[in-house]
Amino acid sequence: MHWDDLKVFLAVARGESLSAAGQRLKIDPATAGRRVQRLEEDLGAALFARSPQGYALTQAGQRLMDHAVRAEQAMAGAEAEISGQAGQLSGQIRLGAPDGVANFLLPQVCAAIVAENPDLEVQIVALPRVFNLSRREADMAVSVSRPTAGRLLVQKISDYRLHLAASDAHLAAHGPVERLEDLRGRRIIGYIPDMIFDKELDYLGEAGVERVSLASNSVAVQLQWIRQGAGVGIVHDFALPSAPGVRRILADQLSLQRSFYLVRHVDDARLERMQRFSTALAEGIRREVARLESVT
Structure with missing residues (x-):
């Protein structure tokens, strides 16, 4: 099993198509298809159910997803520890959020975090829906209600x-x-x-x-x-x-009055960079809500 094949598998699972995976990884969709096929042959199991609507994970694919995500996290952690400057965050973190918080709070909060961590890349996905963290549509998400299902870490940020x-x-x-x-x-x-x-x-x-x-x-x-x-x-x-x-x-x-919650996958509790980023994010949102509400 090759790590490059696992990266393609993750991209197809998240994008639900070869073209989306190709765009994300900057490879040809046909190459993505060959990588998936090679991985399925190596494992002796179909990982996706193909249909005109796209690629959906099979039960075998769902089981592999958990292992592939942990491998991805381990690689990101190793890269951050080896290449990152001492005490600074690095690598890429994708954050999902409803468009209210994404438009009026996250830009300034995330810009401040990146200013202190120049090697860090933050991506904000602003969509009016619930994010599926199990499929790693995002590394973490801001929610307006507390999830009650899934292997998730849920932290109240602020009213x-x-x-x-x-x-x-x-x-x-x-x-x-x-x-x-x-x-x-x-x-x-x-x-x-x-x-x-x-x-x-x-x-x-x-x-x-x-x-x-x-x-x-x-x-x-x-x-x-x-x-x-x-x-x-x-x-x-x-x-x-x-x-x-x-x-x-x-x-x-x-x-x-409503509340914001920070939602992460439970496996991220072991990742120091995710812990540090989530702490900085929650503190930044709390400060920004208090500052802006005091103006009105």
Whole structure:
């Protein structure tokens, strides 16, 4: 069994196709296919079920995935220890997160960590969904709820607050919003109802809102609509400093609190670089939430 073949196996498993694996590893898809075939011949087992929809892991592939991930972690740890500067992090870490935290918190937090660790590469994958860490779609993820299944390490990072908000232009054009009942006469901005991937994101349900006129699965898009005066919506307090001209409304009548959790695979507990990065990340997010919320 060759390490290069295992790298291709991991890339195909994560991308679910030879072309995705080829792009990630900068090799031809046909080469990726030959590597997978050689690995299957060496092991005497089919690792993927092929279909027009892509490559799905078989039971044998799932078993190999755990071993391949541990081998990958061991190689990354060895490279970091041998080539990295003393006391500094190095290598690549991929971080998954919902787009709210990815847009308004992680850029500055991760930039500060990389500034202190020049050999470190951080990749932020901003997607409005739950990440599958068992398949290593990311090395770790920020979540808005605590996972209850899987071999995962879960650490609460911080609470954060959300409020109804509107732009000064909207309030000037349509008048103030003084009671929750007044929302019935306003255009409401929020999530696409059937794309709310976590119950913790069902903010408007707590305001009694049943119809959303402008909807997106991205909070960044929602905030842009609010900035343009298109309507009223729920905004993270930590996002308000980036949106001049947008203010909280009805703060005394509707105030929401949610939490961020850092989720890692349980095997990462043995990796010193992952431990150090997760500590720096959690501390950075806590500081940034406190700083930005104090501005509003």
